[in-house]
Amino acid sequence: MLNQKIVLGVLLLGAIGLVATVPSAADGPELGKELTAMGAIQAGNGSGSKAGTIPPWTGGYSTIPAGWKPGDHYVDPFASDKPLYKIDGENYQKYSKFLSAGQVAMFERYPDSWYMNVYPSRRSACYPEDIYKASLENAATASLTADGNGVKDCRRTSPFPIPESGLEVLWNHMLRYRGEVMARTIGQVAPTPDGSYVMVRIEEQVMWRYNREGMSSANSDNVLAKFYQGVISPPRLAGTKLHVHESLDQAQDPRQAWVYSAGLRRVRRAPQVAFDNPGTASDGQRTNDQFDMFNGSPERYDWKLIGRQEMIVPYNCYKSHNAEVDPDQMIRAGHLNPDLLRYEHHRVWKVEATVKSGTSHLYAKRVMHFDEDSWQPLVVDQYDNSGKIWRVSEAYPIVYYDIPIFYDSLLAHYDLQNGRYLAIGFNAPGQVERFDVTLRDKDFSPAALSRRGRR
Numbered sequence: 001m002l003n004q005k006i007v008l009g010v011l012l013l014g015a016i017g018l019v020a021t022v023p024s025a026a027d028g029p030e031l032g033k034e035l036t037a038m039g040a041i042q043a044g045n046g047s048g049s050k051a052g053t054i055p056p057w058t059g060g061y062s063t064i065p066a067g068w069k070p071g072d073h074y075v076d077p078f079a080s081d082k083p084l085y086k087i088d089g090e091n092y093q094k095y096s097k098f099l100s101a102g103q104v105a106m107f108e109r110y111p112d113s114w115y116m117n118v119y120p121s122r123r124s125a126c127y128p129e130d131i132y133k134a135s136l137e138n139a140a141t142a143s144l145t146a147d148g149n150g151v152k153d154c155r156r157t158s159p160f161p162i163p164e165s166g167l168e169v170l171w172n173h174m175l176r177y178r179g180e181v182m183a184r185t186i187g188q189v190a191p192t193p194d195g196s197y198v199m200v201r202i203e204e205q206v207m208w209r210y211n212r213e214g215m216s217s218a219n220s221d222n223v224l225a226k227f228y229q230g231v232i233s234p235p236r237l238a239g240t241k242l243h244v245h246e247s248l249d250q251a252q253d254p255r256q257a258w259v260y261s262a263g264l265r266r267v268r269r270a271p272q273v274a275f276d277n278p279g280t281a282s283d284g285q286r287t288n289d290q291f292d293m294f295n296g297s298p299e300r301y302d303w304k305l306i307g308r309q310e311m312i313v314p315y316n317c318y319k320s321h322n323a324e325v326d327p328d329q330m331i332r333a334g335h336l337n338p339d340l341l342r343y344e345h346h347r348v349w350k351v352e353a354t355v356k357s358g359t360s361h362l363y364a365k366r367v368m369h370f371d372e373d374s375w376q377p378l379v380v381d382q383y384d385n386s387g388k389i390w391r392v393s394e395a396y397p398i399v400y401y402d403i404p405i406f407y408d409s410l411l412a413h414y415d416l417q418n419g420r421y422l423a424i425g426f427n428a429p430g431q432v433e434r435f436d437v438t439l440r441d442k443d444f445s446p447a448a449l450s451r452r453g454r455r
Contacts, residue, residue, distance in 0.1 A: 031139060031161055037132035038125075039139075039161030040372040041347060045310060053121060053345040054310065057373060060126025062404040070436050073427070074398055074409075076318030081119045087312070087343075088115040098312045098345065100369060102381030102392030102416075109416050110334050121344040122316055124399045125373035125406035130213070131157045131177045144168065149299050150249025151175065155216030158375050166303030166351040170368075172375040174295065175224065175248075179403050179435040180212045181205075185232070187327060187426030190283040193419035195333035199426070200281045201232040207439045210248060217248050224248045226444035229280060230452065237281050238262070243449045244273060250297040258446050260453035267450045275300065276362040285422035286391075286413045287362060293377035293395055293411070294368065300361050301353035308349055311369060313378040315344040317396035321409040323429045330426070334419055336412055341396060347372045348379075363390065371397075374406040384417075391415050396425075403435055 029035045036042050036057055045054040065075045087095050089111030096104055106114050134156040142159030143152055148167045151159050158172035183205045191197040205228040210220045223245060230241040239262025247253040257273035260266070274296050276287040289296045319340045320330060330337050348369040355361050365383040370376065380393040395408035410425035442448060 028162075031136060035161070036373070037135045037161065038127070038158065038373060038375070039135075039163070041308075045345075045347070054347060055121055055123055057123045060373070060404070060406075061122070061124035061399050062126050062401050064401055068402075070402060071432060071434060073323045073432050074318060074321060074400060076316075076322070077124075077399075077401075078119070078122055078316055079318070081122075083117040083119055085118050086115055087118060095312060098310060100311070100367065100379050100381050100392075102367075102389050103312075103379060105389050105416055106335070106392055106414060109419075113332065113338075114335055115338045116312065116343040117338065117341070118312060118343045118345070119316075121346060123346070123373055124316055125371065125376070126399065126404045127157070127177055127374075127406075128404065135161050144171070145249055145251065147251050147299075148303075149251040149297055150247070152217050152249070156211055156213075163305060163349070166305040166353065167298060169305060169349050169351050169370055169375075170294065170298055170303055170353075173293075173370055173377055175210060176375040177211050177405060178208055178407055179400070179405055181207050181437055181439045182433055182435055183437045183439075184427070184433045185431040186424060187428070188281060188422065188424040189327070189331055189426070190285045190422045191331055191333070191420060193333060195331060197331055198234055199327060200234065200237060202280070202424075203230045203232055204228065205437070205439060205443070207441070207444065209441075220248065222247050222249055222253050226441065228444060228449075228452070231281055239453070240280070241449055241452050242270070242273065242280065243444050243446065245444065246295070250299065255296055258449055260449050262453065265453065267446050267453070279422075282422050283420075285415060285420055290380075290382075290393065290413060292408075293380055293393055294366075298353075300356060300359040301366070302356055304352045304354070306350040306352055308347055308372065311346060311348045311379070312343050313346050313348060313369065313371070314341060314394050314396045315346060315371075315378070316398060317342050317409065318398050320396050321398055321427065323427055323432070327426050331423070335414055335421060336410075336423060346378075371406070376406055376408065388417075390417055400433065400435065409433075 042057050044056045092107040138154040138159045139161045142154035151171050157177040160168035163169045185203045188200040189197040207226045209223045225246045227244040231237045241260040243258045245256040257270040259270040278284050279286040351368045353366040363382040364385045367381040369379045382391040384390040392414045396410040397408045412423040414421040
């Protein structure tokens with residue numbers, strides 16, 4: 001764990017062409033030199049047999065393919081890559097030091113069907129120039145609120161590029177830049193142990209208010225994001241619609257949520273849309289705070305920063321994003337089709353969260369692994385109250401190179417105890433993330449939710 005005093009220094013960020021007055025670590029690596037603006041180690045990994053498994057970061061990937069336009073599915077820039085090796089039920093112990101406990105448990109639960117194709121590592125994560133500049137500025141000014149349930153004195157993106165606590169890493173994730181707006185229609189499944197499933201279609205819109213140009217913790221009215229979610233099908237679930245207003249300081253203004261009930265044909269407050277209550281149409285296979293791997297108030301956990309480590313994680317998963325891949329090809333008994341996933345060797349920040357005394361949660365412990373280049377959570381192990389691993393979550397991210405951002409396209413929560421899982425993010429022709437839509441504050445009011453319900 002880094003425990004460094006931040007001082008001011010003038011650094012040159014050659015990789016992104018910025019010269020700025022930014023913080024550096026007095027007794028450790030400096031932002032913009034040994035560390036990137038996001039706090040990642042710029043160099044590749046060490047010497048000996050593992051040399052070169054992690055390349056240096058050279059700016060990420062932001063080249064828009066010829067002929068691509070917004071609304072098209074994102075073309076795989078690394079489609080010609082071939083797997084370097086395969087980890088399966090016979091050899092996983094050889095690689096266990098680079099796997100989470102939950103990933104190891106997946107090989108033990110599904111020794112004959114689960115495997116990882118490990119590809120060359122591509123440090124593709126990248127962001128717009130002003131986001132790097134904001135990260136550098138945040139390092140000099142940002143701080144947690146007194147109770148750790150909020151942040152202050154930061155703008156547009158992750159506040160703590162040199163984190164000193166698990167809470168700072170978590171807030172880096174929750175405030176990371178994901179564009180300014182997004183709209184998408186996606187599929188969600190919760191297969192039975194034999195692989196049978198019903199596709200649930202969900203439409204979503206989100207306005208990342210804090211991430212917008214010119215926005216900061218000081219002028220965003222304590223609003224991190226405003227979110228809409230509506231179930232389209234199947235008919236037995238269709239009509240349920242949800243609005244959420246998420247705060248930068250959860251203690252000052254706790255999350256506000258409203259739900260439109262198709263049966264009652266009215267809008268009501270929904271305080272249950274938080275913590276370990278079941279997620280939308282999830283058949284009990286995820287909690288509300290597992291959306292985006294973790295969201296909402298961190299108040300029920302003690303957050304411990306374990307440190308930075310090397311790990312084999314999902315990365316550049318364009319195969320699972322491809323609209324030409326039918327969900328039937330992806331969905332298998334117990335887990336997604338491993339052949340349509342991609343794993344790479346990267347560095348991550350490891351954080352361990354344990355339930356505070358006097359509070360409760362379905363997950364007594366969560367062990368989270370965040371990509372050092374983007375603060376995107378990639379793997380999370382969730383434990384039950386008896387200390388056994390219960391669920392293993394993986395995010396399958398890609399670079400949305402027109403923004404650019406590094407963000408998950410598909411998420412899966414694997415239940416090791418009942419043999420089921422929940423996967424959310426399936427897309428189809430004409431259904432893809434759009435970051436160029438027009439969204440306003442009034443689109444996320446209770447009155448707007450009522451109007452959506454009557455359509």
